[in-house]
Amino acid sequence: MGDERNRGLVTFKTADETQQIPLGRLVDGITDFLAHFVHPSLVDHSFIEIVGEGNGERRFARLLDAVGYGDDADGFFQALLARLGEKDGSGSITIGSVSLPHLLLMAVLEELLPGAQFISIKTIEQLERVTNITVADDERADMQEVLETYPVRLSMHTVRQMRISKHVAYQYMPFIEELDKVGHTNTWIGQFHQGLLEQMYANRVIFLLNMSCPVYCRFCFRKHKDSRNEANPAEPDVLSAVDHVRNSPAVKEIVVTGGDPFMSRRNMACTIDNLAEVAHVRTLRLATRSVAYYPDLFLGEDGVYLNWLKEKHLALQQKGKRMEVATHFIHPDEVSPQSLAIINELVRNGITVYIQTPFLKDCNDQGPELVRLFSLLRGAGAEMHYIYIPCSPIHGNSIYWSPISSGISIASYLRAHLSDRAIPSICTATPIGKIDWFSSGWAVEPVADNDNLIWIRTPYTPDYFKSFAPLTSELDNIRVNAEGTIDIQYFARIGDDSLFIGSLPAAEQIGDSTDGAPPSTRKLITEDCSLVEHSVVKTGSPRLSRPHETRVELTLEAGDAEFDYINGDECITDIVIADETEPVTRLDQVTSLVKRAAQIPWVNSVRIRSLMFNHAPERFTRAVIEKLAGLNRISLVGPLRLEIETRFYQAAEVTEDHARLVRSLNNRGIVVYSNTPLISGLNDSAEAIHQLSFGLRQTGIEFHHLYVAGLPQQDKYNGAQPVGMRTLVDIASTVRREGSGREVPRYIISTTLGEVDYGLSSSFIIEGDAVWVRLLPYNLTYFQRMAADFAWPDEVRVGDDGIPVVRVQGLAGTGNFTLV
Ligand code: SF4
Structure with missing residues (x-):
């Protein structure tokens, strides 16, 4: 050269x-x-x-x-x-x-095409020049009307991305179907609206700090005139919203959003500084899509905004509060080194970044693109929070809509092919609040005489809204069902009528069994029966089990043979270190395993299963924390995240010592999460799990899985007194209704063939007292790809569709309702 x-x-x-x-x-x-x-x-x-x-x-x-x-x-x-x-x-x-x-x-x-400026597009000629496209002659008049109706604003970052990605262009490029009038102009009922405040939930409020966005996403209501032409609030408006929060002790979290609230640094500073002084506020969630489409907002001027944010976070932490950044990513083509760098920097400094993903037809609705997207973001340090199905039904965005069934089927794909730590909740934002599919909400039936509407069961009750925003009696799109929660009409197509599962009968018709003395938490936490998970295929080593395509578990004694196995399969992204000896007491061995893992390019996470974290947090000394921090590699290229997996059963176990420890670990970019089994008589009630989820949230521990059934401990303790499936619906409904959306765990059934989401990537067959579960993510090919000699275990039935069916102990189903 x-x-x-x-x-x-x-x-x-x-x-x-x-x-x-x-x-x-x-x-x-x-x-x-x-x-x-x-x-x-x-x-x-x-x-x-x-x-x-x-x-x-x-x-x-x-x-x-x-x-x-x-x-x-x-x-x-x-x-x-x-x-x-x-x-x-x-x-x-x-x-x-x-x-x-x-x-x-x-x-x-x-x-x-260098630069970081925005470009507002007013004419077709300008649109053609900036995006290098041609608008067809027969579409020019309509396109001009689109430009006049809904603004088009692009950042140079998106202009570059759009030139080489149809998936990015699809999100920001105007199109003539935007003139359709089907759908809503806003997606919530907004029963409580005061100044810049909006409140949909009892325990949190929304601050709308800035009404415009740097770039307008074509699928979002912000492009509508009513939304973007609202006057931007000023500091006195912020102060009066803070006053409202001060006088509302139930409010624990503030979602700061807009538009993009970061476009008004003055309002943002006023918000953070004043909420820092409100004792009962625990978490500020700052929402911005700029991480994806306008990274210069944070990285420009030598990262001054990013540094400012880090300082504010430390100031909040001094007051016992947390800061989280919520952002949107939709397709892997949006992920740039700049956006990864922002996430890295925030997470390394103890600021949680969580991802929300609207589900867009013909963009991210197949599965592989979401696996790639979430793997990239997880490596950078982010938590996956929601996939919104379907995309919000707004005027002129019908090209993005897909039926509910399409979003539901994605859950099974992700459960099969993505790390469990990177799988978001599949939720729908109804006008009165969010539901998690097949646990806190479901499709009940079609709305009569209207093909566009379906009834969705929500976990919300009329009483719930009374304290902060009574539902107006004029609403004709809601009804109270037999169990006392609200069904709401939702604008969507179901796509598969079998997903209509009807209404849950009134509570007294179905009983649960929760009698008897449960085991003590101390006994549960110190027994070793579930330290190493069952392997779904033979691995040839007692030191390595494989509970999932993407995940292996290693004992502390793992060596060459086990790493050869991992080196031979690029699907393995996660290593869990689990041993009868508490790994944190053997950091020399943990270090050796992590260093070996770091040599394998496709492994991007090592998780240490530590039950000692629960019962002896003092053993995590400063030296231990520093050692763990040294093993955590949150980086742009070839990340290897270190996480602590622990187990809390009840709220009473969570202490201020845990909170201090989590803060120290978070400030070094290490996340702690709890996988909690439901144990009959111990924690199998809505109140117990609600208290636990709240306690974990206050402490900064992610509530990752709530195991409904299938862990060895559950087989042991729940067999005689099975957990009622009705209880599950009650738990999920209470946690969703009373808690923060960030507290909601995934509801998981563990089986000999792997994990499935309760009711979402599984369905039930009840035969007398026996509960059988259809494992929708899996089939024979799936297992044979991991182990060519795989054959179905004797206890597995296989349906005509090739889907395995296994019996689950410790779960009791009653009645004809599909989820119970
Ligand atoms: S950045 Fe967010 S609020 Fe703004 S248009 Fe896009 S999705 Fe809507």
């Missing part, structure tokens, strides 16, 4: 513009990318094989060879820029036979 830096200019020509780009700048951009971002977490294996090892220059030389340009960088860039300049191009680019990675193209586009 010659010295291209002195070779002059390369032409970048689009339909409307011709630019001359210095070749040296392009070479620098691409060699920087090749030096730092060639890793399986970010680019394909085939590309890694092509560019090989070494520095950016050596890799670039190999790339030039592979694409057929030898030492002719100028020729390569001319070919590449010609492709990037093609009108209406938004697909992958192949030169020679090499498909160039999305992020590499982004690195080149940052040289071609």
Whole structure:
């Protein structure tokens, strides 16, 4: 390769513009990318094989060879820029036979279309010029009407992404179907609205600090005039909202949103500083999509906003409060090094980042793209929170709608192919509050004479709203059902009539059995019967079990054979260290295992199962914490997250010592989560789990799984007194209604063939006293891919559809209602 830096200019020509780009700048951009971002977490294996090892220059030389340009960088860039300049191009680019990675193209586009400004699009000509598309003649009049009805604003970051990703363009590019009038202009009833305050839940309020967004997503109600033309609040409005919170002791969490609330730093500062002084406020959740589509907001000016946020977080922490950042990602093409860097920086400094994902037809509705998206974000340190199904039914966004059945089926795909720690809740935001499918809510039946509406059972009751926002009696789209909760009409198609499961009978018709003396928590926490999970396939080693395609469990004595196994399967992303000896007392061995895991590019998480965390938090000394922090690698490239998995059964176990310890770990980017089994008579009531979820939330521990049945402890203790399935619905309804959405666990059944979500990725067959569970995520091919000699265990039945069915102990179903 010659010295291209002195070779002059390369032409970048689009339909409307011709630019001359210095070749040296392009070479620098691409060699920087090749030096730092060639890793399986970010680019394909085939590309890694092509560019090989070494520095950016050596890799670039190999790339030039592979694409057929030898030492002719100028020729390569001319070919590449010609492709990037093609009108209406938004697909992958192949030169020679090499498909160039999305992020590499982004690195080149940052040289071609630099900048961080926004562009407001007013005319079709401007739209065509900025996005390099052509609007067809017969669509121009309608498109102009769209531009006049709903604003189009793009950041340069999105302009670059849209040039090479149809999935990003799909979210921001205006389209003529936006003129359709089907759907709503807003998605909530908004029964309580005062100044910048909105309240849908008893324990939290929303502060709408800024009504506009840097970029308008076409599927969102913010593009509507009514929403975006609302006056932006000022500091006196913030202060009066804070006063309301001060006088509302039930309010524990504030969701600060907009538009993008970060666009008004003054309001944001006023909000944080004043809420910091309200004793009963525990958590501030700051919502912004800018992490994805306008990262310069945080990274610009040497990251001044990011640093400001970190300072505010520390100030809140001094007052015993938490800060979380909520953001949206929809498709992996949106994930950029910049957005990963922001998440890294926040998480490393103890600020939880959680992800919400609207489910968009023809964009992220198949499964693999969500697996890739959530894996990338999890590696960066984020928590996956919600997938919203379906996309909110707003005027003019019907192209994004998909039936409920499509979202439900995604749950099974994710359960089969994604780390359990990266699977969000599948929820629907009804106008009176959210539901989690098949635990706190479900589809009851169609609305008579209206194909667009279905009845959804919610966990909310008329009484629930009385204390803060009585439901108006004029609402004709709700009804109170036999069990006393509210059904609401929801604008969606079901897609599969079998998902209508009717109403839960009134409570007195179904009983539960919770008599008898339960085991003590101390006994449960110190017995070893569930330390290592069952392996769904044979692994050939007693030191390695495989409870899932993506997850293995290692004992402390694992060695070469076990790491050879992990090295042989790129699906394994998570290693859980679990042993009869508490791993935290053997940090030398843990360190050795983590270092070996760090050599395997596809492993992005090591989780230490520590029951000692619950009963002896003082054993996590400063030295232990520092050692663990040293093993935690939250990074842009090749991350290896360290997490602590523990187990709390009851709220009374959670103490201030745990809170202090979690703060220390969080401030080093280490998350602690609880997997809690329901134990008959001990914690199998709505109140017990609600108190536990609240206690964990206050302490900063993620409530990850609530095991409904199937763990060895549950087989042992719940067999004689099974947990009533009705109880599950009551628990899920109470936690959803009374708690924060961030407290809601996944409701999981553990089986010999793996885990399933209660009612969501499973369904039930009741035969007398026996409860059988259909495991929707799994089939024979799934297991044979992990172990070619896999055969169904004797106790497994297989349906005509190939879906395995297993019996579950310790769970009692009664009645004809599908979930109970
Ligand atoms: S950033 Fe959020 S509020 Fe703004 S348009 Fe997009 S989805 Fe709506």
